[in-house]
Amino acid sequence: MTQMVPLHKQNKKEQREYHSKQRGSWYGLCPVTRTVPNGKVYDRNRVKRSFASDRATEA
Template identity: 75%
Template sequence: MMRMVPLKKQSKKKQREYHAKQRGSWYGLNPVTRTVPSRKAYDRNRMKRADREMSARYLLFA
């Protein structure tokens, strides 16, 4: 019969194994917090894209 040994009394290696098992997996997802960029902030790529769209519309209707 196995006795239950409190986690604090187990070796550091066993504690690490226990905590690693509790954490589980992210299933390929990167756990870094993702932020949504502000629409009010200046974004050069967004401005270039908007200019290209406007020029393409102008060429269609000209």
């Protein structure tokens, strides 16, 4: 029967193997690009959209 060796006593290669098994997959998604835009920052495109929607309601 094999003895259970604590993780901090295992060598680096075995620790890396253990941690890589624990990590999940993003299944093709890039977490960096999935950010929520800041509402306080000036957004030129938001201004254009609001201007276009105002003009559409007037016509």
